[in-house]
Each structure stands twice: as C-alpha cells, then as structure tokens.
Amino acid sequence: MDFFELAAHRRSLRKFTDQKVTQDVIEKLLKTTLLAPSSKNTHSSRFMVIENREALQAIADMRDSGSAFVADAPLAIIVAGDKDLTDLWVDNASISATFLQLAVEAAGLGSCWVHINGRPHCKTDASQGTAEDYLRSKLDIPENWGLLCAVAIGYSPYDSVKPHPETDDYEKIVFVK
Ligand SMILES: Cc1cc2nc3c(=O)[nH]c(=O)nc-3n(C[C@H](O)[C@H](O)[C@H](O)COP(=O)(O)O)c2cc1C
Structure with missing residues (x-):
C-alpha cells in the first residue's frame, strides 16, 4: 500500500481483537512518530505507552462518553x-498523534484518537473537573505535560474497512492561481 492508498484506507477503529501488540511493533510505531516535525524543532511531544488493564480502564473512564471502548x-x-x-505543544502533539495513526495503519493495525485536552470528565457536571484531572488522579503523569489525546491501538476484528463516505469536501478548497 503506498501512502495515498494508506491515507484512503485509514478509518477509526473502536473494536479490537485480543491480539497483543508486540514490543517490536510498539517501538516501530514510536520511532516513526518521533520523526514528526515540531515548531522550532522543539520535539515537545511526549508519550505514555499503556498496556496495563487498570490504566486502560482509567482512560476509558476519563470521560462519560467517547472513551469507554478503550477498556x-x-x-x-x-x-x-x-x-x-x-506554547505550540498542542500543535506539535497533534502532528505526532497523526503520524502515530498513520504508522499504525502502515503496520497493519487500527487506531482511534480519544480526546483529552479541554474535555470535561462529565459533560453535565463541570464541578467534576476535566478528563485530564481524572487521568492525573489515576496515572503518574509529569506535572509539565499537557495531555492532548490517547490513541487506542490494536488489531481489527473486521474483514474489511468501510470506505470514506463520498463528500463534497473538494469544495472546501480555494485555489488562487
Ligand atoms: C481531534 C480529534 C478528536 C477525536 N476524539 C474522539 C473521541 O474522543 N472519541 C472517539 O471515539 N473518536 C474521536 N475521534 C475520531 C473521530 O470521531 C473520527 O476521526 C471521525 O469521525 C472520522 O472518522 P475516520 O477516522 O474513520 O475517518 C477524534 C478525532 C480527532 C481528529
């Protein structure tokens, strides 16, 4: 699969087989992710690799919707x-997460971005704090890290991938000639 096919083939995956992701594959994914560009070459992105069941459950529970499947x-x-x-850590981390999702695709696995930054723990009760507050109460996260997202990764239980729907996206582009 060349890059263009890979980009067209990638879809979010929220259901996974039980197959473990080997350390070799994890390292390959991270090595590629670390090649992502960053503002002023600061390489500000940081990564926490989680296979521990309780920690995965904490990510699942960090929000009251949109994250449960991580369990x-x-x-x-x-x-x-x-x-x-x-100050551009969010921008840099977004590029890193995108590189990671594309690397996952190239390795034959699937993934889904699960957002953290700015999301509440409970949508209807702001007093319960943020998804990030919740994760910090469960995981040992360095003080100076801002959390952008978690990327859930695994092997697909499906035989095929739904193609991207036909859209009028091309109309969103303005050409200046
Ligand atoms: C910034 C961002 C935040 C997202 N947050 C979530 C999330 O919290 N939970 C989730 O299930 N999917 C999340 N997604 C995945 C999107 O829902 C998904 O990419 C979108 O519906 C398009 O589908 P596709 O990835 O299959 O093309 C997020 C994606 C992005 C880029």
Whole structure:
C-alpha cells in the first residue's frame, strides 16, 4: 500500500481483537512518530505507552462518553506535550498523534484518537473537573505535560474497512492561481 492508498484506507477503529501488540511493533510505531516535525524543532511531544488493564480502564473512564471502548483495547498511547518547551505543544502533539495513526495503519493495525485536552470528565457536571484531572488522579503523569489525546491501538476484528463516505469536501478548497 503506498501512502495515498494508506491515507484512503485509514478509518477509526473502536473494536479490537485480543491480539497483543508486540514490543517490536510498539517501538516501530514510536520511532516513526518521533520523526514528526515540531515548531522550532522543539520535539515537545511526549508519550505514555499503556498496556496495563487498570490504566486502560482509567482512560476509558476519563470521560462519560467517547472513551469507554478503550477498556477493551490492547494498547493506548497518551500523546502529550512538554508545556515548558513551547506554547505550540498542542500543535506539535497533534502532528505526532497523526503520524502515530498513520504508522499504525502502515503496520497493519487500527487506531482511534480519544480526546483529552479541554474535555470535561462529565459533560453535565463541570464541578467534576476535566478528563485530564481524572487521568492525573489515576496515572503518574509529569506535572509539565499537557495531555492532548490517547490513541487506542490494536488489531481489527473486521474483514474489511468501510470506505470514506463520498463528500463534497473538494469544495472546501480555494485555489488562487
Ligand atoms: C481531534 C480529534 C478528536 C477525536 N476524539 C474522539 C473521541 O474522543 N472519541 C472517539 O471515539 N473518536 C474521536 N475521534 C475520531 C473521530 O470521531 C473520527 O476521526 C471521525 O469521525 C472520522 O472518522 P475516520 O477516522 O474513520 O475517518 C477524534 C478525532 C480527532 C481528529
């Protein structure tokens, strides 16, 4: 699969087989992710690689919607940024997470971005704090890290992938000639 086919083939995956992701594959994914560009080459992105069941459950429980499926993933990688290094840590971490999702696809696995930054723990009760507050209460996360998202990763139980729907996206582009 060349890059263009890979980009067209990638879809979010929220259900996974029980197959473990080997350390070799995890390292390959991270090595590629670390090649992502960053503002002023600060390399501000930081990663927490999670296979521990209780920690995966904590990610699943960090929000009251949109994250529950992480409980059954074999692997999740929290993508964060060193806030002391740059004010553009979110931008850098977003590129890192995208590189990670594309690397996952190239390795024959699937993934889904699960957002953390700015999300409440409970949508209807702001007093319960943020998803990040909740994760910090469960995991040992360095003080200076801002948390962007978790990328849930694993093997697909499906035989085929739904193609991207036909859209009028091309109309969103303005050409100046
Ligand atoms: C910034 C961002 C935040 C997202 N947050 C979540 C999330 O919290 N939970 C979830 O299940 N999917 C999340 N997604 C996945 C999107 O829902 C998904 O990419 C979108 O519906 C398009 O589907 P596709 O990835 O299959 O093309 C997120 C994606 C992005 C880029």
